[in-house]
Amino acid sequence: MRFLRILLDETFVKYPLSMGVFVSVGVFLLYAGTLVPEVGWGDSAELSLVAYQLGLSHPPGYPFYAILGKAMTMLFSEPAIGTNLLSAVCTSLAAGVMSMILFDLTARAMISIAIPVLFSVLPNIWEMAVVTEVYNVNIFFLGVSIYLFLKAEQSDFSKYLLPSAVLFGLSLGIYQANLLLLPVFLLVLWVRSPGNRVVGRLLLFCSIVGIIWILFAGYAVIRSRAALAINYPLNSLQEIVTYVTGANLSPPFPKDPAHYVNRTLEHARVFSKNFLYLPIPFGLLGAVALFSNRRTPALFLTFLFAVNYLFFSYYAVSDYLTMPTPSYFIFSIFIGCGLAFLFRRWSTGNRTAEYAGVAVCILLVGAQLFLQFPARFERSNTIPVTNLIIPALEAFPQDAVVISRWERFTPMLYFQQTRDLRTDVTLVVSDNYLAQIDAYYNEMPDSRILIDNQDRELTEKYRIERFHRRWFLIIAPVEN
Numbered sequence: 001m002r003f004l005r006i007l008l009d010e011t012f013v014k015y016p017l018s019m020g021v022f023v024s025v026g027v028f029l030l031y032a033g034t035l036v037p038e039v040g041w042g043d044s045a046e047l048s049l050v051a052y053q054l055g056l057s058h059p060p061g062y063p064f065y066a067i068l069g070k071a072m073t074m075l076f077s078e079p080a081i082g083t084n085l086l087s088a089v090c091t092s093l094a095a096g097v098m099s100m101i102l103f104d105l106t107a108r109a110m111i112s113i114a115i116p117v118l119f120s121v122l123p124n125i126w127e128m129a130v131v132t133e134v135y136n137v138n139i140f141f142l143g144v145s146i147y148l149f150l151k152a153e154q155s156d157f158s159k160y161l162l163p164s165a166v167l168f169g170l171s172l173g174i175y176q177a178n179l180l181l182l183p184v185f186l187l188v189l190w191v192r193s194p195g196n197r198v199v200g201r202l203l204l205f206c207s208i209v210g211i212i213w214i215l216f217a218g219y220a221v222i223r224s225r226a227a228l229a230i231n232y233p234l235n236s237l238q239e240i241v242t243y244v245t246g247a248n249l250s251p252p253f254p255k256d257p258a259h260y261v262n263r264t265l266e267h268a269r270v271f272s273k274n275f276l277y278l279p280i281p282f283g284l285l286g287a288v289a290l291f292s293n294r295r296t297p298a299l300f301l302t303f304l305f306a307v308n309y310l311f312f313s314y315y316a317v318s319d320y321l322t323m324p325t326p327s328y329f330i331f332s333i334f335i336g337c338g339l340a341f342l343f344r345r346w347s348t349g350n351r352t353a354e355y356a357g358v359a360v361c362i363l364l365v366g367a368q369l370f371l372q373f374p375a376r377f378e379r380s381n382t383i384p385v386t387n388l389i390i391p392a393l394e395a396f397p398q399d400a401v402v403i404s405r406w407e408r409f410t411p412m413l414y415f416q417q418t419r420d421l422r423t424d425v426t427l428v429v430s431d432n433y434l435a436q437i438d439a440y441y442n443e444m445p446d447s448r449i450l451i452d453n454q455d456r457e458l459t460e461k462y463r464i465e466r467f468h469r470r471w472f473l474i475i476a477p478v479e480n
Helices: 002-014 016-033 042-053 063-073 079-106 109-120 123-129 135-154 161-172 176-192 195-223 237-245 257-274 280-293 295-314 325-346 352-379 384-395 406-418 433-443 456-461
Strands: 401-404 426-429 449-451 462-468 471-477
Touching (some): 016 079, 016 109, 042 063, 042 079, 063 195, 079 109, 123 135, 123 257, 135 161, 135 176, 135 295, 161 195, 195 237, 257 325, 280 295, 280 325, 295 325, 384 406, 406 426, 433 449, 433 471
Parallel strands (some): 401 426, 401 449
Antiparallel strands (some): 449 471
């Protein structure tokens, strides 16, 4: 063990990038073995289709993700495999970046390997590493920007500032909520830069980020002119601003105080559960210990964590738990710093404490593998979405109108577009479905209408019968 530790320390001091490569390759092998082999539901299917068509996703849009996804889909006959693989690659690379950040902060090679592996098997991270999603792709680009910014801070921003700004700008093309983190970057840059260079560096960082953001907005405008399966008209400045800011989304922050109390407790519970609880005290200790040792990096990471964690804790959407992946990334770094602090405090000429800490990490990784791997491996060898959607598409009547919820609408649209399957069928996403049924029933009387719903409101107004598995055929209005 001692020989291995010395070898790792010496190698990674001389070649820090080798640590990132080592961790990334190991993590990728795990993800490759559990990669989902088909398209997903809802947003996942939409993103796969958007990448295939190089199109537009729902507001505020993910233009750089679409470009990266397009490059990956060109390598596979099934586009969703390419976008699923993009998630696996970027999450693996994010783990490698974390290892390099940790080694810079702790100079402990074994910790810098063990913690990123632990991060990689957290349930929410692993889940989004093997399907099509933007969140884990985002943490790679944001993570590299954070790493370069920390390196720049060590040199009083005489180095690495430019590439950090570029990577941060690129991350906005994957997830625009990163704009919330921009003030943290600017605050640290303002505090740590020499007085005669503050304005120039702030302008440089903002200009680079702004130019990249404008280019991505331009991409959205250009692609809105194309004939795409999913499209958003961007024909005026108001429509462009509404789209790129997501201003047409539901209000994100309710006025009810109970919402904030419930979310605080719920998110804290889920966040801790993802880590299996034990590392949480080490992470809190690590944040404090880092502050006492390197104040600026500690404040920078703490503010990034707080902004990301709190914003999505209180964001009034049901799937908010999938969004704060940067919080998990940063808190994992704090865990590593906490372990390193304890090792320094308890070491008495030997590395027993360090080995014990690494052993704890290995046990936690083993527990996560035990709890998750069987189900994830089984999922990687099944295709439930394909088996549900394709037979349904093939069974629908000629020229049918199919109204379905977003979760099922997007994979149907994906297969229709990528495989040129049943293009005679009109697919409609359910939105006030009773009004939609009324409209299609009157405007297209010769077309058969189906819906994936059978609630009381529907059955009170229409006679329906099961047509194929989860889809129901509208027969006629109920006579009063």
